Amino acid sequence: MKTVVLFKSKSGFTKRYASWISEELHADLIDMTAKRVDVNTLLTYDTIIYGGGLYASGIHGVKFIIANANKLTEKKLIVFATGVAPARKDVVHEVRDKNIPSDLRDNVSFFYLRGGFDFTKLTPIDKILMTLLKWKITIKKRLKIKLVQDENGMLAAYSMPVDYTRKRNIRQLVLTAEGQG
Secondary structure (H helix, E strand, O other): OOEEEEEEOOOOHHHHHHHHHHHHHOOEEEEOOOOOOOHHHHOOOOEEEEEEEEEOOEEOOOHHHHHOHHHOOOOEEEEEEEEOOOOOHHHHHHHHHHHOOHHHOOOEEEEEEEOEEOHHHOOHHHHHHHHHHHHHHHHHHHOOOOOOHHHHHHHHHHHOOEEOOOHHHHHHHHHHHOOOO
8 A cells, every 4th residue: 555644844743743654654755845746646645644734723735635635535535633732522623624624524534633832933924923812812811811721821832832742643543544543
């Protein structure tokens, strides 16, 4: 079975997971941030795994896979997202439902892998957006509006980067790719 792991990573957390998955499955690894991929290239693979970081609950770059899903119906499709929030069921379902259309959910296996947050690795535009989010959370805190756990975690992460990537987090995804999950 020929497998490819495609990914887009802005701060390195998705790239780390993609590399681990590629190693475990002896799969080709393609960084779509650096290389343009044509759907015809994907037709040469049996299993296609795509990973992207979360930005405003959207998976970075997943639209390429979704737009070409009708051409990949005979392939095993797996999508994973990385984000800083804990992998709670409500988070996983929200991300899946926002990014994988309902008519594709039976054909696309979805995984959420907890990544991390490092403000210093963001692009200038992402720094602006995240600063706006920080201000919003800070204002909420000053107004004594109760913050949810994820908001408290984000405030703490601005001053000290956090990394929740663990190789063991890919186990179920790897088993699914191998047909055992």
